[in-house]
Every structure is written in structure tokens, then in C-alpha cells.
Amino acid sequence: MTNHVYLVDDDEAVRNALSLLLETVGLNVRSFASPETFLMQAADLTPGCLILDIRMPAISGLKLQEKLTDQGVSWPTVIISGHGDIEACRRAFRNGAIDFLSKPVDEQDLIDAIQKGHAELETRRQASEERAEAVALVRHLSAREQQVLEMIAKGLTTKQIADALILSPRTVESHRAAIATKAGTSSAAELTRYWLDAQAE
Structure with a gap:
């Protein structure tokens, strides 16, 4: 401090x-x-x-x-x-x-x-460090993973994301797993915070 x-x-x-x-x-x-x-x-x-x-x-x-x-x-x-x-x-x-x-x-x-x-x-x-961390995370995601993360942040379920992106639920789950690995968390609340913090920058 x-x-x-x-x-x-x-x-x-x-x-x-x-x-x-x-x-x-x-x-x-x-x-x-x-x-x-x-x-x-x-x-x-x-x-x-x-x-x-x-x-x-x-x-x-x-x-x-x-x-x-x-x-x-x-x-x-x-x-x-x-x-x-x-x-x-x-x-x-x-x-x-x-x-x-x-x-x-x-x-x-x-x-x-x-x-x-x-x-x-x-x-x-x-707060500034958290935003910078979120920006770095989102930039490290693939374009498809960013789409999935955005929809997670909007509260969509795996099935809803699959329907919106014309993917199978299994493929969406695979993307969610990849995002969780990169973010170090599978919590929807934490992933939502990452997305919102990244958009605030």
C-alpha cells in the first residue's frame, strides 16, 4: 500500500x-x-x-x-x-x-x-490489476472461446450457447473447459467478472 x-x-x-x-x-x-x-x-x-x-x-x-x-x-x-x-x-x-x-x-x-x-x-x-488480468485472459482466448465467454457472462446455458452458435453442447462444454483452464476457474460468476472487467478497459 x-x-x-x-x-x-x-x-x-x-x-x-x-x-x-x-x-x-x-x-x-x-x-x-x-x-x-x-x-x-x-x-x-x-x-x-x-x-x-x-x-x-x-x-x-x-x-x-x-x-x-x-x-x-x-x-x-x-x-x-x-x-x-x-x-x-x-x-x-x-x-x-x-x-x-x-x-x-x-x-x-x-x-x-x-x-x-x-x-x-x-x-x-x-481493481486496475484485476482489469489488466482480465484483458490479458480474454486476449489469450480464441475467437470462439471469446464468443462462449461472452454468452456465459450473459447467463446463457450450455444448450442455449450451442443453439446460438450452431454447435453441439459437447463442443460448447469443450470450449468452457478450455476457458476454465486458462482462467484458473470454472465458476460462472468469476468468468463473468473476467468478461465484464475486460470490457471496462
């Missing part, structure tokens, strides 16, 4: 204090004094949890969040604010923030939010 945290705040004292806190619990923290600096480096960074100050010169934390979303960067984000702005809070959550914390930030609340963000990233990573 990733332990990367990216802190963007124009207040040096806040950056130093939060960086020290998070490093003491084993997190890999990089801090940025401005959104512009972060944006220039974002494409080269390992995915992690973002901590954004809501009020910064030129580009606010909310605007930075929106710019990152436009660039396809949708990392879990914690917004911190010195002002209890309800509308800003709503906007942050609409843009996908996982938490909105008021300054002075409660240390445990921040750590909990980051752990939640890292768990979300891990879930995404696992």
Missing part, C-alpha cells in the same frame, strides 16, 4: 508542522509552497493522498483540486481550512474530497483521513 502524502500549503509553519507529524507515523511526505509548483511536478509523482489548504494566493485548494481532476488526477484529497465555509466544504466534497478539516487540524483526524485515502488508492490499484 502506498504511503505517499503531498501537502500543498503556502504557510511554511503549517507545512513544517504537518510534515513532521506525518513523518513520525511513517508516511512519506513531500510539501509544496504553492499549487503552481505542485502542478508542474504532479505528472511525475507516485499516486498518494493530497492535503490542500483551501486559501492560497492565485490558485485556491479548491481550484487546484478542480485542475487536477481536469488532468485526470483523482487522488484522495483532504482539504484543510482556517474558516468554516459550508459552501466551500460542499464544493470540495462534490469534487471528490474525502475529508474537510478545520485549522488547527486535529492530528488524529488528519491521520485517519490519510489512512482512508490510502485504503481507497489500494482498492483502485487492485
